[in-house]
Amino acid sequence: MTPSRMAALAAALFILAALGTTGATAGGAEGDPVLVTDLEKACDGGEAAACHRLGAMYDYAQGVDEDLVLAADYYRRACDGGHAAGCYGLAVKLQLGEGVARDQGRADALIRRACDGGLAIACDNLPPATKTESD
Secondary structure, X not given: XXXXXXXXXXXXXXXXXXXXXXXOOOOOOOOOHHHHHHHHHHHHOOOHXXXXXXXXXXXXXXXXXXXXXXXXXXXXXXXXXXXXXHHHHHHHHHHXXXXXXOOHHXXXXXXXXXXXXXXXXXXXXXXXXXXXXXX
């Protein structure tokens, strides 16, 4: 595993741990097709957190087959819905070129957006050119 992929995995595990404390992963839900269907319905209904959860599931093969294209799409949908972790997840995909074409400029903008949305790990990973005095 490359160092950048390891950092992405650490970030995702951090976010998933936070989801676990809210019950989003409680009850052995991994591999539950009903959960996937329910999350898809919620995401389609505009629930950004559900889109992010699906992105993470497809990104790290949690109860579904790994699909980096789907992961990136779900992260995008989460980000479009104002979910800071979704923006960060998409930024990582853009940095690595996983499921989407590499685009460092767009990734940097999304990391800034995630930081502005209150995601501390994004603030810690702001590109030097986008850091401000208050960061």
